[in-house]
Amino acid sequence: MGRSPCCEKVGLKKGPWTPEEDQKLLAYIEQHGHGSWRALPLKAGLERCGKSCRLRWINYLRPDIKRGKFSLQEEQTIIQLHALLGNRWSAIAIHLPKRTDNEIKNYWNTHLKKRLTKMGIDPVTHKPKTDALAANLSHMAQWESARLEAEARLVRDSKLILPPQNHLAAPSSSARPQCLDVLKAWQGLFNFNVDSMQSPTSTLSFMENTTSSSSVGILNDNFAWNSESGDILKVDNDSSVGEWKCLEKPNQMPELKERLDNSMGLQEMDCSSEGAWFQELFGYNGL
DNA sequence: AAGAAGCGCAACCGCCTGGGT
DNA sequence: AACCCAGGCGGTTGCGCTTCT
Known part of the structure; x- marks a missing residue:
């Protein structure tokens, strides 16, 4: 009642x-x-x-609202976050400055959902609807497992970290919850000292915005992904000391990046280099 | 030109959550 | 512990505008 x-x-x-x-x-x-x-x-x-x-x-x-057409980067962010968070529009809106949850929800329902459906991708699961990729299902399952683990961690973390909403002003970058860091890592934006990964048990120092030559995204507590080589790395996350240890470096999976890009929206944030992905998914290059 | 259909989005509805008592 | 209440959230509706037939 x-x-x-x-x-x-x-x-x-x-x-x-x-x-x-x-x-x-x-x-x-x-x-x-x-x-x-x-x-x-x-x-x-x-x-x-x-x-x-x-x-x-x-x-x-509210004065800090951006109106008008969503940019390509905003669209990509929405798709990625929706794959991670589902219909948690307010959580998604935290990562899109000056956009409201209502606007994002409307945009998803009227534009993005239809585009994904048209491309044969289930907008709920973000997986291809056809079984054309059935041969690759084991890899997809591995990805989905990583995704679900990350999502569970997101939920867990957000309950502890999410700041109270202040609708008078957009959330400052310093007030952003750590779940954004998960997204950034997912996108390969966190850079690590790759030299230290040569040894299977070496420590990966967590270095944001360094000039390291390679990008590694931590997918979850167990796996990381080198966005350049396509390597999936099994890692050990000791959160108490804030670092990851590279335990082993499995066989290279050069096809993985492409599959993730196509089906899960795990593309780089550098849109110019990923025009093909967008072209394939949305039927136009976004310009 | 006019009616139908589709689209976009502001706004509403009802449930949930968390703080206060 | 139980209850009340305000605020927050996601789902849905409905209206005005545009495009199609």
Whole structure:
């Protein structure tokens, strides 16, 4: 038995907001902050419920909202994060500055979902719908296992780390949760001292934004991926000391990167070098 | 030109969560 | 521990605009 909606009070207005209402809400929040949303309408002279005011502010009036067409990079980020997080739009929105969860949700439902479906990719699982790749299913399963482990870790971490939402301003980079680091690692943006990986038991120092010649993404607690060579590395993550140890370097899997790129959206963030991926997936080069 | 169909997106609805008492 | 409440979230709706027939 749920609570009755706060808008059921007789006389409260619903539907599209007028410019006058927008102005009232904007002026009030700029002067006083939103404070209690439930109390705001009365104070601001609005015949709306608090929820409606909150939604209008978050999704439309907030000054730090970027409107208009999504960039290629934003689209890629949404697809990648959706593969990781599912329909957790607010979590996805954290990684897309100035975009609202509602906007991302709408964009997914009206654009990206259809494109993936058209490409024969299940928008829920992010796997090909046909069994054309059945021969490669073992590798796909390995990937899916890594993905699920990462997702479980994300959920676990986010419960501990996610900061409270502040809708007056976009989250600062310093306030970003560590789950973004997982994504960055996934994308191969964390660089490691690859020389130290020559020895199977050597330590990988965690060095963000170094000038190292190779990129290695930590997929989960057990595996890392060298985005250049296509190597899958079995690693041991000792989180207590913040480092990974390379335990073994299995046979090279040069076809893996391509498969991951095609089916899982694990492409590099450098869009210019991955035009073929985008062309194949979306039917145009994004320009 | 007009009606139908499709699309995009703002807004609503109802459930869930977490803090306060 | 149980309850209440505000805020947050994801799913869904409905309306206005555009494109198609």
